[in-house]
Amino acid sequence: MAQRIPRDESLSRVHGVGSLFSAAYGNVGSSIYYALGVTAAFALGLTPVAFVISGLIFAATAATYAEATVMFPEAGGSSSFARHAFNELVSFIAAWGQMLNYTITVAISAFFVPHYLAVFWPWLGDSPGDIIGGAVLIVALALINIRGTEESAKLNLILAVADLATQVILVGIGLVLVLSPEVLVDNVHLGVAPTWSDFLLGIAVGMIAYTGIETISNMAEEAKDAARTIPRSVGLTVVAVLALYLLIPIVALSAMPVTQDAAGHYATELGSTFADDPILGIVENLGLAGTPTEILRYYVGVLAAVILLIATNAGLIGVSRLTYSMGQHRQLPEGLRQVHPKYRTPYIAILIFAAIAILTLLPGQTDFLATMYSFGAMLSFTIAHVAVIQLRRVKAEAERPWKPPLNFRAFGFEVPLSAVLGGLGTFIAWLVVMALNPRTLVVGLGWMALGIAIYVLYRRNQGLPLTETVKVVLPEPLGVEEVEYRSVLVGFEDEEAFSPEMVATAVKLASKRRRGIHVHSMMTVPTNLPLNAAMPEKEADAQSKIEEAKLIGGQRVTGHVSRVRPGQAGYSVADEAAEIKAEAIVVGLNYRNGVPLYDKTLQTILGERPCRVIVVSDPTEKSPVVPGAALAEAGR
Secondary structure (H helix, E strand, O other): OOOOHHHOOOOOEOOOOOHHHHHHHHHHHHHHHHHHHHHHHHHHHHHHHHHHHHHHHHHHHHHHHHHHHOOOOOOOOOHHHHHOOOOHHHHHHHHHHHHHHHHHHHHHHHHHHHHHHHHHHHHHOOOOOOHHHHHHHHHHHHHHHHHOOOOHHHHHHHHHHHHHHHHHHHHHHHHHOOHHHHHHHOOOOOOOOOOOHHHHHHHHHHHHHHHHOOHHHHHHHEEEHHHHHHHHHHHHHHHHHHHHHHHHHHHHHHHHEEOOOOOEEEHHHHOOOOOOOOHHHHHHHOOOOHHHHHHHHHHHHHHHHHHHHHHHHHHHHHHHHHHHHHHHOOOOOOHHHHHHHHHOOOOHHHHHHHHHHHHHHOOOOHHHHHHHHHHHHHHHHHHHHHHHHHHHHHOOOOOOOOOOOOOEEEEEEEEHHHHHHHHHHHHHHHHHHHOOHHHHHHHHHHHHHHHHHHHHHHHHHOOOOOOOOEEEEEEEOOOOOOOOOOOEEEEEEEOOOOHHHHHHHHHHHHHOOOOEEEEEEEEEEOOOOOOOOHHHHHHHHEEEHHHHHHHHHHEEEEEEEEEEEOOOOOHHHHHHHOOOOEEEEEEEEEEOOOOOEOOOOHHHHHOOOOOOEEEEEOOOOOOOOOOOOOEEEEEE
């Protein structure tokens, strides 16, 4: 059952710099648990340098995302930027690349969870235990997401802080106990260990350490004073990851130096023995004796497994939301974004992309997963950079609340240097990944070709132009004032079907800068049963309305299930609106034989209302009025 969200943490809460930074670092910081070993396998002693170079590209990319996100505070990232700068086809290409990123994130995060849990069950650390464990985890999370799940912002914040603190502690211990400048210098044999091609590939693969940058745009709608808080939180994230992603490899390579075997091959345990659990490798080679090492191993194993599990789930949530968004913009067939009849979640998309993640997981080759992620990420990032440059040209007069420093004039408009350098960096990295990995080239281009073919065939079948934005039309609230409400309550009874029109009306009316839509989903408990009686089917149905509302309204939507007695629904809505200080209530108007039915619930809400009430008609009924229109607006 969804937990009731306290007033100060739901509608009235907006994110400041601290919470935005925690959310961003929680996503980006989780990647080091697998990126370190994969990158070291290629870059060897130059791994710290590879991370610094990829980190500078990340910093430029973060600046691009910050500028465009503040300009267009909406979810979608590079896909949204491309839509505003170019057209729908380019937007689809960026979105399809993001879809690959999410799918690979699911696969690679799930694959590494068993390796960290191997501190308790060693058989999980080897094949086929790691593959089976990762596949089971993906299946379990897919089923949970089909039923509908809520992200815990508080848990994510706690884990982000614990993650950051753990990394700082490991670096501090390592700098004291194992840091050796001489070893670090001896690790490098320029042109030999690593070869120049492997070093370039290490830079491209190192970009997987910065997965999660889409969080910046996805949280834009929750940011307080976006022009100030987003750039500052992005800056803090960049500083933190650049510092730690330089120091962690330095400590790791001091503890596990590059060695040469009898055959003349160079390697480091960081990229071989501990490739699948590199942070545990650092713990075991810090030189701590006995019990402290064991305690630290168990702690890091549990923390890493939980963080990677959340990253896996975040990938599946990203898939479902992105698929729904692409469907809304008529980029994918309706069948892919079809919602479950009971749980109201996009179960087809979740099942399909979970299956694809499992297929990419089965070979158990982390280098393939890493290069595939780089393929999709570098493509999406490059499009984002080019889109920002194009926006500077075609929308030169548009308001830009924040711009990165170091801009110059060329071709008659102001060009951001960060986007130029970032775009060149991501584009070169994309070419390197393809040039040095024929399999990644074939699979990656095949993925993009498949997506474009689906897009073109679907658009042609629907008679839609390939480049024009054609969004699924959601009903607009008619007959209501065009004002923004800081908080809007949407009330659903259990006998009432989910109404996209009601949520669309709330989205239209709610302030875009606040998490201002709250779904009050009620389930009626008969008087002959205790109020807390187990009613799983009714509870699931009530929860499903909240989940589907989130698909339409995104992260601006919160909600909880409320138990009410027969005839008390109207009072429950009015009381909830008063408690959360809602400025508007959106409710539906039911019909009987085509005639509006002003039932007891609606009459009670209108009589007890603490704020304005927007009554929305149901377009599925034969109404004598305009379908989907707001039929009434009652003031206080």
